[in-house]
Amino acid sequence: MIRKLSLSSLVLTATLVLGVTAAFAGQARTSADPGVTATSVLLGGTSPLSGSASAYASVARGADAYFKYVNARGGVAGRKITYTYVDDAYNPAQTVQATRQLVEQDKVFAIFNALGTEHNLAIRDYLRAQGVPQLFAASGSTQFGSQGGEYPGLIGFQPSYLAEGWVYGKYLARTRPGARIAVLFQNDDYGKDLLNGLKRGLQRSKVKVIAAQPYEVTASDVQSQVAKLKSSGADVFAIFATPKFAIQAFVFANKLGWKPKLTINNAVSSASNIMVLASEGGTNRVVNGSLSIVFLKDPTDPKWRNDAAMKLYRSVLKRYAPGANANDVYHVYGMAVAWTTVELLKKIGKNLTRDALVKAASNMDIPRNPFLLPGIALKTGPKDHFPIEQMLLQRWDKGAWKSFGGIWGYRGT
Amino acid sequence: MSGRARRLGVPIAAFVTLAALALLLPAFVSDFRAQQFAYVSIYLIALLGLNVLTGYTGQISLGHGAFMAIGGYTTAILMADHGVKDVWTIPVAALVAGLAGFLFGIPALRLSGLYLALATFAVAVALPGLIKRFAGFTGGGQGINLFGTDELTASLTPVTVLGQELSFNNWLYYLSTSIALVLYVVAWLLLRGRTGRALRSVRDSETAAVSFGVSLARYKTLAFGVSAAYAGVAGSLFAIATTFVNPDTFPIALSIFLLVGVVVGGLGSLVGMIAGAVFIHFMQTQWAQDAESVIPDWLPFLGDLDTDSPGAPALVFGGVLIALMFVLPDGVAGLLQRLWKAFARVRS
Numbered sequence: 001m002i003r004k005l006s007l008s009s010l011v012l013t014a015t016l017v018l019g020v021t022a023a024f025a026g027q028a029r030t031s032a033d034p035g036v037t038a039t040s041v042l043l044g045g046t047s048p049l050s051g052s053a054s055a056y057a058s059v060a061r062g063a064d065a066y067f068k069y070v071n072a073r074g075g076v077a078g079r080k081i082t083y084t085y086v087d088d089a090y091n092p093a094q095t096v097q098a099t100r101q102l103v104e105q106d107k108v109f110a111i112f113n114a115l116g117t118e119h120n121l122a123i124r125d126y127l128r129a130q131g132v133p134q135l136f137a138a139s140g141s142t143q144f145g146s147q148g149g150e151y152p153g154l155i156g157f158q159p160s161y162l163a164e165g166w167v168y169g170k171y172l173a174r175t176r177p178g179a180r181i182a183v184l185f186q187n188d189d190y191g192k193d194l195l196n197g198l199k200r201g202l203q204r205s206k207v208k209v210i211a212a213q214p215y216e217v218t219a220s221d222v223q224s225q226v227a228k229l230k231s232s233g234a235d236v237f238a239i240f241a242t243p244k245f246a247i248q249a250f251v252f253a254n255k256l257g258w259k260p261k262l263t264i265n266n267a268v269s270s271a272s273n274i275m276v277l278a279s280e281g282g283t284n285r286v287v288n289g290s291l292s293i294v295f296l297k298d299p300t301d302p303k304w305r306n307d308a309a310m311k312l313y314r315s316v317l318k319r320y321a322p323g324a325n326a327n328d329v330y331h332v333y334g335m336a337v338a339w340t341t342v343e344l345l346k347k348i349g350k351n352l353t354r355d356a357l358v359k360a361a362s363n364m365d366i367p368r369n370p371f372l373l374p375g376i377a378l379k380t381g382p383k384d385h386f387p388i389e390q391m392l393l394q395r396w397d398k399g400a401w402k403s404f405g406g407i408w409g410y411r412g413t
Numbered sequence: 414m415s416g417r418a419r420r421l422g423v424p425i426a427a428f429v430t431l432a433a434l435a436l437l438l439p440a441f442v443s444d445f446r447a448q449q450f451a452y453v454s455i456y457l458i459a460l461l462g463l464n465v466l467t468g469y470t471g472q473i474s475l476g477h478g479a480f481m482a483i484g485g486y487t488t489a490i491l492m493a494d495h496g497v498k499d500v501w502t503i504p505v506a507a508l509v510a511g512l513a514g515f516l517f518g519i520p521a522l523r524l525s526g527l528y529l530a531l532a533t534f535a536v537a538v539a540l541p542g543l544i545k546r547f548a549g550f551t552g553g554g555q556g557i558n559l560f561g562t563d564e565l566t567a568s569l570t571p572v573t574v575l576g577q578e579l580s581f582n583n584w585l586y587y588l589s590t591s592i593a594l595v596l597y598v599v600a601w602l603l604l605r606g607r608t609g610r611a612l613r614s615v616r617d618s619e620t621a622a623v624s625f626g627v628s629l630a631r632y633k634t635l636a637f638g639v640s641a642a643y644a645g646v647a648g649s650l651f652a653i654a655t656t657f658v659n660p661d662t663f664p665i666a667l668s669i670f671l672l673v674g675v676v677v678g679g680l681g682s683l684v685g686m687i688a689g690a691v692f693i694h695f696m697q698t699q700w701a702q703d704a705e706s707v708i709p710d711w712l713p714f715l716g717d718l719d720t721d722s723p724g725a726p727a728l729v730f731g732g733v734l735i736a737l738m739f740v741l742p743d744g745v746a747g748l749l750q751r752l753w754k755a756f757a758r759v760r761s
Contacts, residue, residue: 049702050727051666057723064721087702087726092556093655093662097452097698104445104582118556122657125560129569188545188554217554218542323722 033354035109041079041345041352043112043135044102046095046119049087056115058324059138060085062334063113065320066342076345079352083112083338092122099123103132110135110357113157113337117141117189124154133358136337136387140164140268142193145386148362153354155361155385157337161193161266162200163389163410164293165240168264169201170408171291171393172236176262177206182234184225184249186241187214194240194266210234215245223252230258237286238264243274250278253286263290265396271329272300275396282399290396294403295372295388296332301401309370336371340364340378340387375407424601432594439583448582448654449694454589455650456690460674461593461600461683462643467672468681469604470636471616473526476533478667479540480641482660484510484648486544489557489658492564499559499566499653500588506649507642514641518634525619537668541660556659565656589650596643600683603639612636613681670697677737679746688745696733701726704733 035042047060060083067081075081084106086098095114102108103126110133114120120137127134128151136157137144144156172179183198185191191214199209211232213225222245229237230253237260239249246269253260263286265275270292279287297304297313304310313335314326324331344360345352364387366378378387389410394403439447463477484506491497491505517536524532544551551557561568567581579587603609611632614622619629652658670693678689705720708729715732718725741748 049723054723091661091664092659096655118659
């Protein structure tokens with residue numbers, strides 16, 4: 001006992017030395033705001049490099065590769081962009097800790113591209129109190145774009161789930177009068193936003209949602225929900241589920257012999273590799289002809305083989321993110337968001353401050369982004385913090401997505 | 414053995430040194446580091462509790478994150494829905510989690526070894542789903558946000574304690590560290606006497622313990638209760654420090670990290686838990702991703718790893734853990750003991 005405890009001070013010293021290893025780095029600044037000098041600007045954000053959602057880490061990696069490419073060509077307005085992305089294991093508690101580290105220790109200019117709905121929710125009050133912009137939060141949650149007045153520094157990026165659902169609703173209202181829809185949705189904000197958007201798009205039309213079945217994200221499967229939806233007699237099946245459950249929904253519907261005239265699969269689960277899995281080697285008839293929305297250029301789509309931006313995408317990824325899978329569409333997302341940031345910084349020019357960034361981000365009017373589908377513009381306003389509200393519909397046909405029709409623009413509230 | 418005075422004198426002197434060093438720490442580190450060490454103290458509390466159960470009583474728990482979640486949600490719900498000031502929720506969280514641990518300890522009496530590990534693991538797996546199911550009460554997946562509420566003593570504003578103005582990070586540090594020090598002493602007092610002997614006898618041989626008149630039911634449920642109460646305090650402080658709880662803030666990985674912390678620190682050693690807490694906090698938040706410059710290039714597989722790429726931090730963590738189990742099979746406490754023995758040999 002004596003021996004063990006008399007060691008305690010020794011252990012404490014040892015552990016302190018172990019813990020206090022990192023540097024107390026600070027840098028000389030010329031501007032009033034942290035994280036920006038005449039030659040550099042520091043962005044930071046969390047990304048799930050480990051844990052259940054590590055597939056989304058490609059978003060950060062794609063963005064980082066694009067910034068490195070821009071830096072190699074001289075940066076923006078004389079400044080090199082450094083993007084520090086920190087692993088949060090998709091755990092909001094770690095998002096909070098990592099974000100505080102980025103703000104209080106690394107002194108970032110802005111939090112950029114932090115991924116996840118709850119993760120951005122967990123840090124938004126803190127960032128507002130610290131006066132740090134929360135630029136391009138990577139989540140389709142409707143509340144990030146619609147609360148511009150309350151959280152002036154918080155800007156989203158991708159189309160909201162509400163807007164996506166609305167597009168499905170409008171399309172069905174126009175093309176399938178009398179259709180009866182059965183909806184499978186995840187019982188959280190994401191699933192409910194999609195469902196509400198769908199209903200909003202259907203207003204004043206002859207199309208009705210006749211059945212809606214929720215599932216819990218912790219559930220093991222959705223078989224019973226799909227069976228109930230089948231028995232409702234609906235002829236359109238809408239799947240508002242994450243990849244694992246979306247695949248199950250397709251497979252169970254096929255197994256039960258349900259042949260809806262049309263199946264809708266939300267963008268979260270519509271990556272080509274997921275559709276291929278769901279199609280069970282092409283035998284699943286529910287998959288064929290499925291409908292979804294798209295706003296990014298799909299790297300697997302042969303249409304973009306000779307597209308200048310997608311050629312650049314491949315070479316930048318190869319050079320600055322070696323080993324990354326170029327067919328992963330999340331890298332395209334990352335480059336699209338980095339490209340937009342570079343545009344904002346170009347527009348602001350020499351006098352880069354946090355206020356200027358927030359002002360520019362809340363008054364965006366960029367007609368095109370080379371990594372987004374042609375025709376899709378990025379627009380925001382002081383109360384409208386959704387940069388992308390336009391999208392195309394696409395149809396799964398003979399093992400690949402084909403977009404069709406014109407641009408769908410959501411201008412709701 | 415020497416007299417009572419000497420037997421107590423050395424550990425008390427050592428503890429006073431430890432406490433003094435801990436309380437002086439904020440003067441030597443940056444404000445942000447103080448916050449990181451607040452989390453170390455929080456993990457220390459959870460590890461001390463888990464060590465009472467696993468290290469001293471021999472009952473493996475793979476579900477201690479669940480007891481932290483109970484503590485964290487008790488605090489968050491009391492603050493958000495009932496307007497209770499944050500510090501006053503800590504004892505309530507200890508009671509609620511302790512009671513949950515005690516109740517869980519009763520059916521757990523019938524389980525031992527791997528079966529108990531599985532049962533506790535099941536609790537950790539089930540709890541996030543349970544929290545989401547009662548969304549009206551717990552806020553569901555969206556969780557409960559505490560930042561900026563009146564009940565939270567420190568959002569970003571300085572805090573005045575006993576006439577001293579503290580930054581909010583230092584406040585978090587002093588709050589969690591002083592509680593950790595008190596609970597350290599409580600654990601030491603609990604384990605040094607009759608109760609500690611009884612718990613250790615349960616660990617070493619249940620048959621022998623029973624034949625000496627130790628009630629298995631009594632001591633196992635006691636260990637579960639105490640251990641869960643510690644986890645509850647840790648969870649409560651975790652919620653106050655993080656200012657946000659949702660089911661994903663207490664994932665299954667947390668329970669595993671806690672067990673890792675106890676093993677790395679050294680099973681059955683209180684002082685080793687400090688090292689265990691430092692390890693799990695910094696490994697999760699920094700070391701795994703910053704390891705690139707430290708890993709030697711000649712190392713197979715890990716040598717040319719880009720630690721900023723998806724999946725890499727987990728890979729580093731796994732590698733470090735395997736290496737540690739080779740180098741320090743009995744944890745940091747075991748290493749120190751070996752060093753001390755070598756030192757004593759040289760001196761004599």
